[in-house]
Amino acid sequence: MKITFEVTRRKSAQDKPYTQTVTIEAQDTTVAEALDIINAGELADDPITWESSCRQKKCGACAMLINGRPRLACDTRLSEFPKGVIKLAPLKKFPVVRDLEVDRSVLFNDLLTLGSWLEGNAQSGETDTAYDASRCLQCGCCLEVCPNFYAGGEFYGSAALAPASRLIAQMPDEERKRLSDAYNGHFYKGCGKSLSCRDICPAGIDTERLMVRSNAVAVWKRKFRGKKK
Ligand code: SF4
Ligand code: SF4
Ligand code: FES
Numbered sequence: 001m002k003i004t005f006e007v008t009r010r011k012s013a014q015d016k017p018y019t020q021t022v023t024i025e026a027q028d029t030t031v032a033e034a035l036d037i038i039n040a041g042e043l044a045d046d047p048i049t050w051e052s053s054c055r056q057k058k059c060g061a062c063a064m065l066i067n068g069r070p071r072l073a074c075d076t077r078l079s080e081f082p083k084g085v086i087k088l089a090p091l092k093k094f095p096v097v098r099d100l101e102v103d104r105s106v107l108f109n110d111l112l113t114l115g116s117w118l119e120g121n122a123q124s125g126e127t128d129t130a131y132d133a134s135r136c137l138q139c140g141c142c143l144e145v146c147p148n149f150y151a152g153g154e155f156y157g158s159a160a161l162a163p164a165s166r167l168i169a170q171m172p173d174e175e176r177k178r179l180s181d182a183y184n185g186h187f188y189k190g191c192g193k194s195l196s197c198r199d200i201c202p203a204g205i206d207t208e209r210l211m212v213r214s215n216a217v218a219v220w221k222r223k224f225r226g227k228k229k
Pocket of ligand 2: 191195197207
């Protein structure tokens with residue numbers, strides 16, 4: 001099949017973006033493989049910069065805007081675009097490094113500020129929630145569509161909800177207070193429940209379910225206990 005790519009490129013964060021159009025003949029493959037074909041052929045002298053690692057929908061590195069929608073390049077097939085035109089652009093909520101590569105350090109810094117780690121031993125219990133949350137790729141697609149998230153803000157979005165939910169489900173009681181406070185401040189208070197994060201998540205994580213479980217443990221049970229005292 002003949003496919004035309006319109007790629008938003010820029011040499012660096014300081015340079016102005018421009019659109020480059022490339023048409024290739026390809027079998028029904030993924031956008032990730034098509035980028036390899038382009039970079040090895042038509043644009044071998046000036047390859048498009050983009051990130052990938054696993055090529056198996058596991059690392060989240062290849063997230064980009066594909067016809068305006070945040071998606072994984074390794075999990076998007078060319079046959080999904082019968083008109084034969086695919087527009088590629090970098091995610092908009094993160095600073096561009098070059099071409100389709102963005103700097104997602106804000107996402108990882110937010111996890112550090114949140115304190116998303118376990119100091120004691122995990123306890124069994126909410127294993128379904130913990131398993132669902134553990135599938136998060138930290139790709140940032142949910143942040144791209146979240147109306148309440150912006151880089152550097154106090155609200156960390158569903159990329160923080162998922163790891164927090166996993167830990168809240170498994171933490172020993174004495175440790176849970178620390179993360180529950182952070183969850184309250186950096187997720188619960190800022191989330192508008194629009195749920196666009198759930199619709200876009202390439203891992204298929206039911207973020208609404210995670211919210212319901214984590215809100216119950218980290219917010220409501222604590223408030224209820226507080227009133228009884
Ligand atoms: S919740 Fe989904 S969309 Fe958000 S970072 Fe995790 S895998 Fe990506
Ligand atoms: S429900 Fe809406 S506001 Fe809350 S994290 Fe998801 S997209 Fe953002
Ligand atoms: S390369 Fe890892 S998710 Fe696409």
